[in-house]
Amino acid sequence: MTESDLHLDVDLDAELDPEDLVDGPPVADVGEPVLVVDDLHIVYRVFGGKAKQVAAAGNENVREAKAPKRSFVKRLLSSTSQHVGAVSEVHAVRGVSFVAHHGESIGIVGINGSGKSTLLRAITGLIPPHQGAVYAAGEPALLGVNAALMPQLTGERNIWIGGLALGLTPKQVEERFDDVVDFADIGDFVYMPMKTYSSGMGARLRFAISSAATPDILMIDEALATGDAAFKARSKARIDEVRKDAGTIFLVSHSISTIDAMCTRVLWLHQGQLVMDGPTDEVLAQYKKFVRAHREAQTSGRAGGVAPRARQKPSRTGR
Amino acid sequence: MTTDTTTGAASGDRGTPGGAGNDPLRPPEPIVPTTSSSELRAVAAQHGLQQMGVRPPLRAYIKDVVSRWAFIRVLGTATAYSKNQNNYLGQLWAVLNPVLNAVTYILIFGFLLNTNRGVENVIAFIVIGTFLFRFVEQSVHGGARSIAQKSNLIRSLHFPRAVLPIAQVVSLLATLVPSLVVMCAIVLLSGLSPRYPTVYVTWQWLLLPCLVALLWLFNTGLAFMVARAVAITPDLDNIISFVLRLVMYGSGVIFPVTHYVSNLSDGVQAVVGPILEYQPVAVFLYLGRSTLTQEPNIPPDPMMWAWAAGWAVVVFVVGFIVFWRGEERYGRD
Incomplete structure (x- = not known):
């Protein structure tokens, strides 16, 4: 059961109360389409994975990268295939289509491993699609704490690298440098290598760097989940600020209350597929029901349908 | 055939999207898009949306890379600095490393084997060869790893990926410049030894920056090629060091390889000779030696400069x- 719990790490309880928002639940002022996602498929190539075992166990997201035709060489290698040519493909997003409009705040929900972060990166253009296409107005930017920079370098160098990589000019980086340091609240640690930072400091700095530029379409990946309460409040304020300037935002979060408070539309992803797309309250009501049912099923000892299928015994899945 | 329990088992009892059906444990059925791909494409075209994650046209790409020059410079120098920061001597290793590398070859090939193979100043010959070849070698290695090493950066930020191999070679150039000063010093000092003829500083030494610039262009081109090959087939990374070793002995880095060509039969000589002489690495080493030393076998040759410029531009x-x-x-x- 503990394994299944990992996959249902959803925060049903309040992290941000809707009342925290000064202007109440957001209302969509829907304009022109700014982002079109057309039958998007994302396939990762994973080296060193045990594709055969995972695929045999019935996880349809994972398959062997090579054709099933067994050549002579393949048979020769089959006894060592775990070690030689252990390449598998993970089909993380499977055929997602939707249109986002100017002024919408779109939340993406789904249990762990449902492809939320991958989808977000793909629509930002960071992961090339395997099939399908993403069309966007302007350049979407990903805001998050996962923007791993160079840990062996000082915070100062990282601010420069991050800022320039975001497309700022050297002058803009210089102007915003102090703001970033203040916001991240790391003081003189900015002149120390980032690998010496505590995890909270590192996350704060990464968030501060990635929010230094204001894009047309903003993607936020779990950014609200880091740091202490004070930083959470500050990062929320920053997101609100960026949100006012950005036309459209996408938010991935495990906190349902955060999504409830910030989004006008919700996409529910399950195993890489879009299972619901609609107004926040409608989708979240269904999603909450789904998550609660799983919680109960788990506590009463019933492994649900979304338990990690890779670990299920083949006898139970072979229908 | 194994089927997905969540979607495969109960596809009959739920048709309406959003309806949890009889079993709240199952998510709704995946939405079947009501608009077709062509309609979506039309919407995108109508509102002037651009496709993401596709390769931009060459002209726009070049422009984008050029506009990121500040990024390249910062990333390059920062990478160069971080390489030597985890020890006591720090940045001094940027110079000490190539010196020790040269000393190893001088001890073995210059003194132990003691065969000058028609070269008057063995120390100058080996030092110039190893210092310049090290730049090529490290550019290829750096280029090969430039994509994989920065995969985190690639997955979180938008920028033309060509920035990475360029920055990698820039970082090597940053460490090359101080070590070239040391190289010139060693070449001059070797001339003071009674065993070797004196080395004079001539006006030709002014050509060294041109040579470095051409070599930089050439190395960046090489880094681009291996970067793509290794990013797509990571196994190639293992082969690179063998290829580089072959190139090192084939280009006369530590002894003049053309010296041995005369031992071959005439037919083979006609094919192998020009290849060994005009292949890019050999051309760059020839120019390095002809500008800095006064070896009688390596006279200054304008033709070689033309070859070097050609190789650099074509490879880049x-x-x-x-x-x-x-x-x-x-x-x-």
């Missing part, structure tokens, strides 16, 4: 295009 342009053509594939895994 071809490398850039090869890299650009794979742009949309970097970062998929």
Whole structure:
């Protein structure tokens, strides 16, 4: 059961109360389409994975990268295939289509491993699609704490690298440098290598760097989940600020209350597929029901349908 | 055939999207898009949306890379600095490393084997060879790893990926410049030894920056090519060091390889001779030696400069295009 719990790490309880928002639940002022996602498929190539075992166990997201035709060489290698040519493909997003409009705040929900972060990166253009296409107005930017920079370098160098990589000019980086340091609240640690930072400091700095530029379409990946309460409040304020300037935002979060408070539309992803797309309250009501049912099923000892299928015994899945 | 329990088992009892059906444990059925791909494409075209994650046209790509010059410079110098910061002598190693590398070859090939093979100043010959070849060698290695090493950066930020191999070579150039000063010093000092003829500083030494610039262009082109090859087939990274070792002995880095060509039969000599003489690495080493020393066997030769310029431009342009053509594939895994 503990394994299944990992996959249902959803925060049903309040992290941000809707009342925290000064202007109440957001209302969509829907304009022109700014982002079109057309039958998007994302396939990762994973080296060193045990594709055969995972695929045999019935996880349809994972398959062997090579054709099933067994050549002579393949048979020769089959006894060592775990070690030689252990390449598998993970089909993380499977055929997602939707249109986002100017002024919408779109939340993406789904249990762990449902492809939320991958989808977000793909629509930002960071992961090339395997099939399908993403069309966007302007350049979407990903805001998050996962923007791993160079840990062996000082915070100062990282601010420069991050800022320039975001497309700022050297002058803009210089102007915003102090703001970033203040916001991240790391003081003189900015002149120390980032690998010496505590995890909270590192996350704060990464968030501060990635929010230094204001894009047309903003993607936020779990950014609200880091740091202490004070930083959470500050990062929320920053997101609100960026949100006012950005036309459209996408938010991935495990906190349902955060999504409830910030989004006008919700996409529910399950195993890489879009299972619901609609107004926040409608989708979240269904999603909450789904998550609660799983919680109960788990506590009463019933492994649900979304338990990690890779670990299920083949006898139970072979229908 | 194994089926997915969540979607495969109970597809009959739920048709309406959003309806949890009888079993709240199952998510709704995946939405079947009501608009077709062509309709979506039309919407995108109508509102002037651009496709993401595709390779931009070459001209726009070049412009984008050029506009990121500040990024390249900062990333390059920062990488160069971080390489030597985890020890007591720090940045001094940027110079000490190539010196120790040269000393190893001088001890073995210059003194132990003591065969000068028609070269008057063995120390100058080996030092110039190893210092310049090290730049090529490290550019290829750096280029090979430039994509994989920065996969985190690639997955979180938008920028033309050509920035990475360029920055990698820039970082090597940053460490090369101080070590070239040391190289020139060693060449001059070797001339003071009674065993070797004196080395004079001539006006030709002014050509050294031109040589470095051409070599830089050439190395960047090489880095582009290996970066794409290794990003797509990571196994190639293992082969690179063997290829480089072959190139090292084949280009006369530590002893003049053309010296041995005369031992071959005439037919083979006609083919192998020009290849060994005019292949790019040999050309660059020839120019390095002809500008800095007064070896009678290596006279200054304008033809060699033409060869070097040609190689540099061709390799750079071809490398850039090869890299650009794979742009949309970097970062998929």
